[in-house]
Amino acid sequence: MYAIGIDVGGTHTDAALLKESQxxxxxxxxxxHGDLFASTRQALEEIWRHYPGDGxxxxxxSTTLSTNAVVEGRGVPTRVVAVPGPGVNLKSLGLPFTVHELQGYIDHRGREAAPLDPAELKGLRALLGTGEGEAVAVVGKFSQRNPSHEQQIAAELTQWYRGTITLGHRLSGRANFPRRMMTAFLNASVAQQQLEFAAMWRRVLEDLDIPEEDVLVLKADGGTMNLADSSERPIETILSGPAASTMGAQALTExxxxxxxxxxxxxxxxxxxxVVDGEVLYERDGAVISGYRTLVPAVLTRSVGLGGDSELHFSADGKITIGPxxxxxxxxxxxxxxxxxDAVTALELADVGSRGKAVQALAERAGEFGLTWRELAERILEAFIDQLCAAVRSLYSELENMPLYTVRDVLNPPDLSPQAVVGLGAPAPVFIPRLAQALGLRYEVLPFSAGANAIGAAAAAVTLSLTLHADTELARLTIPELGCREPIERPLFFDLDKARSLAADRLKELGRARGCGEGAEIYVVEEESFQMVRGFHTVGQRHMVRTQLRPQVRRVRG
Known part of the structure; x- marks a missing residue:
């Protein structure tokens, strides 16, 4: 079995061909950057030359298509149709998009407290137009507990709306109405672009006559999803580049x-x-991209505008600042x-391009500060390491100051401090030993460090998640990601353990239906449970369990 991983980076697009774990x-x-698809196709064509043709x-x-569209504001014009119910002042949220508010209300337990207004539904056509080249996101405050209002609005829209339609409950089963609106808005804005991306890939594979078993797209949490799912939920592919780094490190580290x-x-x-105690840390509330707070599950990463090709800034006294x-x-x-x-090349720490040009440029600039070219080159490397050290320390300071939400965490807080630095990327052999020395840590530069991201993309496994909401008084459970609502049999005996077990069983069924997850570990990402009391008597329980196939990566060797 062969796997090809492609990672689109800011400077280079990398590709890796794996045969099993080799x-x-x-x-x-x-x-x-003007044509990311062309870069991806070129990388595929380059790596395809090495394919022996025997399987x-x-x-x-790992694509930056959706990420760049969000960051650069290049999504299609998108509006939001919201059903917030009473007590929500949408204007106070300062949302950066147009919201059309409809009457109607699903309460916190998933009951329809007030129906949608048929006249308002019909009036959407005048508000939204035909939607040609546009998109709309439909979000109800408690749609994760009862998606019926979102589904009714979608049924109306599909009769005449020609743009893409995103339903909030299909993206996340978690609470947090503002984040779900933002997630749905961003998803709708980039969905058409992802549809075109998927269609182009199918044409490329036909042109190159590649006998692909499947085409998967890396997600922000390090798992993968197929092209069809990525077209419905492209927002999950944001920040897949940093996720590829993490998967590459886990695949290659010793x-x-x-x-x-x-x-x-x-x-x-x-x-x-x-990584803490062998586990990658994930964002607690969801990915944040370009200041937009979403409910997208994501590896906890931080990006710094600091790289081998970063610009250099010199102050009058010779102090050097790099990037962003x-x-x-x-x-x-x-x-x-x-x-x-250029500093690395001049010091002969790497063989990149013309050393003579690098030395000459350094010598010309060094003269302004009374330095030799070698002294200036060393100072550039020192500045790079100083800024990188500051970024690492800032990240761990941020982690130490994150709130603890459980009694277990308060009584037994985890030791977050790193014991080593694991480095990848083409410049890693130069900078990682120096960084580790400055931090007083051991280090490892990964094998194939220049292409480790692409290896991580190729070695990542499919992951799925779902959220189960159960209300024993109403004898009803909801799994919003599947659009599922059904009765609970014997609700009196349906406790949190049964909710966990049922959520795990449904996730296994979903995995089997999609041909993935066989043997993968299922874990509970988040859960809550509380008694419902009326008139001093317990009348039922409410449970929420969010489960996921743990993102996995195959171990890879040279």
Whole structure:
């Protein structure tokens, strides 16, 4: 069985070909930000030359398409139709999009307290128009406990609306109405682009006559989803680049320490992730991208505008600041501005381009500060390490100050401090030993460090999640991600343990239906349970259990 992983980075697009758990080939091409699809296709064509043609191939993509569309505001015009119910002042939320508010209300237990107004439903056509080239997100406050209002609105829209439609309950079963609106809005805005991306990939695979077994897209939590699912829920693919770094580190590391910091140094940015007691840390509330707070499950990562091709800033006294923007190609490769890569090349720490050009540029700049070119090059590397150290320390300071929500955490707080640095990315062999020394930690530069992201993309496994809501007084359970509402048999005996067990069983069924997750560990991401009391008597219980197939990665060797 072969797997091809492709990771689109800020400077290069990497590809890896795996045969089972063996790295068969690597490829690297420049990233064309004006046409990311062209970069991805070129990387595929390069790596395809190494395919021996003796078996099917699974293609796994880590793409920045949705991420860039969100960050750069290039999604299609999108509006939100919301059913907030009483007591919600949408204007006070300061949402950066147009919201059309409808009457009607599903209460906190999933009961219809007030129906939708048929006249308002019919009036949506005048408000939204035909939707050609546009999108709409439909979100109810408690739709995760009863999606019927969202489904009724969608049934009306599909009769005449030609744009893409996103339903909030299909994206997350968690509470937090503002985050669900934001998640649905962003998803709707990039859905058409993802549909076109999926269609183009199908044409490319036909053109190249690739006998693919499946085409999967990496998600922000390090798992994967198929192309069809990515077209419905493209928002889950945001921040897949940092997730690929994390998966690559887990696939290739030989560290015995249980806690370490993952440092992926690229040409444009450096991504940081954290492993504690052998487990990758995840965002508690969901991914935050370009200031937008979402409910998308994601690896906890932080990106720093610091890379091999970052711009250099010199103060009058010779102090050096690096980044956050990319300067372009380094001078040693024909660029126009001095970069950290030029310093590395001049010091013969890496063989990149013309050393003579790098030395000459450093010498010209060093004269302004009364330094030799070598002294300036060393100072550039020191500045790089100082800023990287500050970023690592800032991340761990942030983690130490995160609130603890459970008694267990308060009584036995985890030791978050790293025992080692695990590095990847083309510049890693130069900078990681210096970073580890500055932090007083051991280190490991991963094998195939220049292509480890693509290896991580190829080695990642499919993951799924779902949320179960149960109300024993109403004898009803809801699984919003599946659009499922059904009665509870013997509600008097339906406790939290049964809710956990049923959620796990349904997740296994979903995994089997999608051909994934066989043997994968199912774990509870989040749960809550409380008694409902009326007239001094317990009348029922409410349970919420969110389960997931734990994101996994195959171990890879050279």
């Amino acid at each position: 790295v068969a080939a690597l490829a690297k091409v420049p990233t064309d 099917p191939v699974r293609l796994q993509l 560290r015995e320490e249980g806690s370490y910091v993952i440092v992926d140094i690229g040409g444009t940015t450096t991504d940081l992730a954290v 923007r990319r300067a372009g190609a380094p001078l040693c490769l024909g660029g126009k501005e001095l970069t950290p890569t």
